[in-house]
Amino acid sequence: MRRPYKHIDLNDKFSDFEHTPEDSSWNTISGGINSRQSPGNLSNKMDDLSVPPGSSVWSGIASQIHPNRKKKAILWWNYGAAASLISAVLLASLVFSSSTESATAYTPRDTSSGELVSWDENYSNEEEFTNTSDNETRLTDASEEIKKEFQDEETARNTSKSPDRKTLKKQLIANQASQTSGDRDSANGEVENLIKQVIEASDVLYSSTPEENSPYTSSSNSEDTLLIFRVTKLKLEPRYYANYSTVDVKDNLAVSTFPFWLTSEDGSVKPNKKGKSTSLLAMAQLNQSNSSTSDGMSLLASNTPQSFIGIANESLSLADAENSAVTSNEKFSTPLYFSLNLEKALSIGRRNRWSAGSGLGYLLMRSSTSYESEEISSITDIKRNYIAVPLYLKYDFIKKPRWSSYASIGSSAEFGLGGKAETNDFRNDELENSSSSKFNLGVGQFNASTSIGFNIKLSTHLTAFSEASVAHYFYQSNYNLWSSKKLWPGLKTGLSLRF
Amino acid sequence: MTEEQLISECIEGNYRAQKKLYTLFSGKMMGISMRYASCVPEAEDILQESFIKVFNKIDTFQATGPLGGWIRRIVVNTALQRIRDNKNYRMHVEIDASESMLEVSDGVLAQMGAAEIMKKVQKLPNGFRTVFNLYAIEGYTHPEISKELGISVGTSKSQYSRARAILRTLIEKEENISEKAI
Numbered sequence: 001m002r003r004p005y006k007h008i009d010l011n012d013k014f015s016d017f018e019h020t021p022e023d024s025s026w027n028t029i030s031g032g033i034n035s036r037q038s039p040g041n042l043s044n045k046m047d048d049l050s051v052p053p054g055s056s057v058w059s060g061i062a063s064q065i066h067p068n069r070k071k072k073a074i075l076w077w078n079y080g081a082a083a084s085l086i087s088a089v090l091l092a093s094l095v096f097s098s099s100t101e102s103a104t105a106y107t108p109r110d111t112s113s114g115e116l117v118s119w120d121e122n123y124s125n126e127e128e129f130t131n132t133s134d135n136e137t138r139l140t141d142a143s144e145e146i147k148k149e150f151q152d153e154e155t156a157r158n159t160s161k162s163p164d165r166k167t168l169k170k171q172l173i174a175n176q177a178s179q180t181s182g183d184r185d186s187a188n189g190e191v192e193n194l195i196k197q198v199i200e201a202s203d204v205l206y207s208s209t210p211e212e213n214s215p216y217t218s219s220s221n222s223e224d225t226l227l228i229f230r231v232t233k234l235k236l237e238p239r240y241y242a243n244y245s246t247v248d249v250k251d252n253l254a255v256s257t258f259p260f261w262l263t264s265e266d267g268s269v270k271p272n273k274k275g276k277s278t279s280l281l282a283m284a285q286l287n288q289s290n291s292s293t294s295d296g297m298s299l300l301a302s303n304t305p306q307s308f309i310g311i312a313n314e315s316l317s318l319a320d321a322e323n324s325a326v327t328s329n330e331k332f333s334t335p336l337y338f339s340l341n342l343e344k345a346l347s348i349g350r351r352n353r354w355s356a357g358s359g360l361g362y363l364l365m366r367s368s369t370s371y372e373s374e375e376i377s378s379i380t381d382i383k384r385n386y387i388a389v390p391l392y393l394k395y396d397f398i399k400k401p402r403w404s405s406y407a408s409i410g411s412s413a414e415f416g417l418g419g420k421a422e423t424n425d426f427r428n429d430e431l432e433n434s435s436s437s438k439f440n441l442g443v444g445q446f447n448a449s450t451s452i453g454f455n456i457k458l459s460t461h462l463t464a465f466s467e468a469s470v471a472h473y474f475y476q477s478n479y480n481l482w483s484s485k486k487l488w489p490g491l492k493t494g495l496s497l498r499f
Numbered sequence: 500m501t502e503e504q505l506i507s508e509c510i511e512g513n514y515r516a517q518k519k520l521y522t523l524f525s526g527k528m529m530g531i532s533m534r535y536a537s538c539v540p541e542a543e544d545i546l547q548e549s550f551i552k553v554f555n556k557i558d559t560f561q562a563t564g565p566l567g568g569w570i571r572r573i574v575v576n577t578a579l580q581r582i583r584d585n586k587n588y589r590m591h592v593e594i595d596a597s598e599s600m601l602e603v604s605d606g607v608l609a610q611m612g613a614a615e616i617m618k619k620v621q622k623l624p625n626g627f628r629t630v631f632n633l634y635a636i637e638g639y640t641h642p643e644i645s646k647e648l649g650i651s652v653g654t655s656k657s658q659y660s661r662a663r664a665i666l667r668t669l670i671e672k673e674e675n676i677s678e679k680a681i
Binding site for chain 1: 525526530534539542614
């Protein structure tokens with residue numbers, strides 16, 4: 001007989017049973033819970049995402065909702081670019097070509113009466129040429145160095161009693177007459193008469209006889225006689241007046257307006273201490289040897305075999321004609337510059353608008369001086385050539401795929417290659433004489449400049465540029481018309497390799 | 500300037516106001532566009548088309564809800580319209596719907612950043628990406644998606660499932676690359 005089954009109540013047995021599940025169990029459960037909530041959470045997360053679109057998107061929208069405005073904008077850029085380019089070129093070529101000391105007119109005066117010409121207000125009395133109370137011919141000047149040279153010269157000359165003016169004139173006339181008689185048929189009395197006229201009509205302030213040369217005539221020209229007399233005052237740079245002297249063709253007589261006290265020992269011409277205007281004296285050189293004299297006078301004698309009458313002659317012919325004007329004009333063309341540059345884009349900002357560069361350039365500076373009276377005129381064209389090494393920093397304020405507009409700052413060292421002066425003299429509008437000479441520009445010059453210009457992309461790395469610039473020069477070894485200006489304009493063009 | 504003033508000036512066609520409105524919402528709307536596009540240029544096309552509609556129809560905007568929500572609906576609808584017009588969309592649906600794979604868990608998606616999810620979502624085929632966006636992010640139901648895209652409910656479900664599977668594959672692939680790199 002089977003034993004009766006004793007029922008075990010499992011519910012009771014397991015009622016208190018516990019078993020701790022593994023950690024992964026909850027992950028599974030929580031995953032299930034999250035699964036039901038995920039769309040909402042993901043939605044919130046994705047909605048918070050903000051992505052800035054490209055600038056072209058707004059352009060596209062604007063072109064659709066404001067089609068006319070888009071056209072205007074395009075035109076504005078095109079016109080703006082064209083106008084900027086044209087204005088830059090015009091600014092460079094027109095403004096900068098105007099006269100610096102435009103059309104200075106003066107009326108020569110006969111100063112033989114002893115009346116002093118009124119001097120430039122900018123000059124103090126000590127800078128004037130004055131006659132001493134004892135009628136002794138004497139030069140005084142603000143430049144102590146130069147004045148000392150003259151004083152030394154004069155001291156040496158005046159170990160004996162100095163002649164008065166009338167005596168001096170007589171001596172000069174007699175001296176010149178004796179020198180020009182006999183061996184020079186070309187003079188033929190004409191020069192002597194002219195000299196007489198010059199001396200009689202002018203207020204001779206200084207003279208150097210063959211035995212008493214000024215410090216500005218070399219020993220090789222010991223036979224030269226130098227006359228200095230006041231003609232008028234002019235507000236022009238000194239160097240150019242040397243070129244005005246090539247007006248007349250008379251042997252053995254050179255006359256020019258030239259601020260001789262500004263001539264330095266090395267032959268270059270420096271501005272006066274005002275740096276701008278200068279009162280001029282006329283200088284007559286009685287050139288016996290027809291050879292170049294030293295220093296400033298070489299500018300007179302280096303022109304043609306014939307000597308010069310120049311402004312002094314003009315002053316004579318116009319001495320009696322009151323209100324007759326002799327017009328002097330100086331112009332300088334925009335310096336032209338061409339360079340080949342290497343540029344490196346700088347990683348500044350998002351769009352790489354900055355770049356730096358350097359290169360090799362050629363600089364041409366041209367100027368023109370003219371002197372006109374009723375009969376006589378003279379035009380001198382001067383060219384100065386330099387090799388330049390620029391260094392600059394550039395910022396593209398408009399940057400397009402094919403072109404850009406930029407502003408730049410930089411500096412440039414410019415080394416002088418040489419200069420050339422060509423002078424044409426006219427009488428009654430007919431060419432009477434032509435001459436040319438070359439001159440040294442010295443070491444060169446150094447400047448800092450700022451520019452605004454355009455780049456046009458020719459290929460991936462090659463661009464052509466054109467810019468208008470303004471430069472300030474810290475150093476110039478060769479004084480010229482531009483030296484008196486604080487800022488130099490310029491027009492620069494060239495090619496740049498950008499990498 | 501309040502939102503009402505901004506809307507008012509946009510209705511008048513004020514260029515500055517329109518640009519301001521665009522500046523205010525373009526970032527977020529671009530984020531939405533990118534979810535439906537496979538690349539940035541395509542997303543920008545959607546955005547551009549959407550905002551042109553916004554400015555042309557802003558006078559119909561009823562201020563019963565937020566302006567951002569109204570613009571968002573235009574962006575999504577524009578994206579869907581482009582997808583419907585895209586012939587390749589249906590091809591992807593038919594070809595890929597038959598397969599089945601392990602899906603990415605929601606827990607994994609929860610741990611990922613929005614930008615990271617965006618990159619993965621953009622790699623999905625057009626059809627999968629659209630269904631995933633509509634269901635998981637926009638909160639559409641499968642019947643709504645089927646109606647919106649003109650596909651069956653079953654296709655919508657399988658597309659969603661398939662999208663999650665591809666996302667899982669993409670994430671695993673990236674993790675493997677990361678581990679190998681380590």
